[in-house]
Amino acid sequence: MTAGADQHRRNRRGDATRARMLAAALDCLATGDPDAVSANHVARQAGVTWGAVKYQFGDVDGLWAAVLDHLEERRGGPLSFPGSVDQTVEARVEQIVTTLWRGLELPDSRAIDTLRVALPRERGELEQKLPRTAEALASWQVSWVETCQTAFADLDLDPERVREVAALLPGAMRGLSSEAHLSTYSDLDLARRGLARSIAAYLGEQG
Structure with missing residues (x-):
């Protein structure tokens, strides 16, 4: 496998992980439960670690901003x-x-x-x-x-x-x-x- 193909595969995997986190965040928030407004809670629902959330969004501010941007795009x-x-x-x-x-x-x-x-x-x-x-x-x-x-x-x-x-x-x-x-x-x-x-x-x- 070439370096370019390997990078493409990693990018696709990262995009899929990000999409899964955003979907989990929306599912959590849509319940109306105040406890859902927690990056750790979202991470658990998405089946990832807090480190993965930080890698994708930087911090909780980046996560919520990404959720709002995703909704606007949708x-x-x-x-x-x-x-x-x-x-x-x-x-x-x-x-x-x-x-x-x-x-x-x-x-x-x-x-x-x-x-x-x-x-x-x-x-x-x-x-x-x-x-x-x-x-x-x-x-x-x-x-x-x-x-x-x-x-x-x-x-x-x-x-x-x-x-x-x-x-x-x-x-x-x-x-x-x-x-x-x-x-x-x-x-x-x-x-x-x-x-x-x-x-x-x-x-x-x-x-």
């Missing part, structure tokens, strides 16, 4: 709404709300939420302790804002209001999602329609 970057052209503002907002609502029930969303709960809440502390993870989260925020801007790009809307809506929607949708998992008499379909119509009215107002 999602394909900013969301797109190909049917939005010629739709009203309200129809576009409803489409975004529906997409977020469905996405919050996916394992990837649960994994992200589990990780975020365990991270420092203060931005300065997060950036100091886990700079690569903080950078990856910031990239997610940029991607989300781009999604909202793109969804209304052909309309004459106040760009500041679009940014405000982008800041509001994730938290509002998580609040409705939390309500869905509690004993409630709230009509959540009605709540989502009301949210979408309120946002559409705000975006459509001028002045």
Whole structure:
């Protein structure tokens, strides 16, 4: 076997190990168990040592940053709404709300939420302790804002209001999602329609 072929085989084995670690990390985080936010726990689930995690990702900061980057790559970057052209503002907002609502029930969303709960809440502390993870989260925020801007790009809307809506929607949708998992008499379909119509009215107002 040539040196090049041997190196190729090692690279493939390393890529497979890295992929297995990322899959294990997502499976652990998607359980919602706070104890899952542990590099050692992920290593055990992946059947590797902590040394292997360090070799692939450097440290726990590198691991969580890689998980977020992997999810972003799998999602394909900013969301797109190909049917939005010629739709009203309200129809576009409803489409975004529906997409977020469905996405919050996916394992990837649960994994992200589990990780975020365990991270420092203060931005300065997060950036100091886990700079690569903080950078990856910031990239997610940029991607989300781009999604909202793109969804209304052909309309004459106040760009500041679009940014405000982008800041509001994730938290509002998580609040409705939390309500869905509690004993409630709230009509959540009605709540989502009301949210979408309120946002559409705000975006459509001028002045």
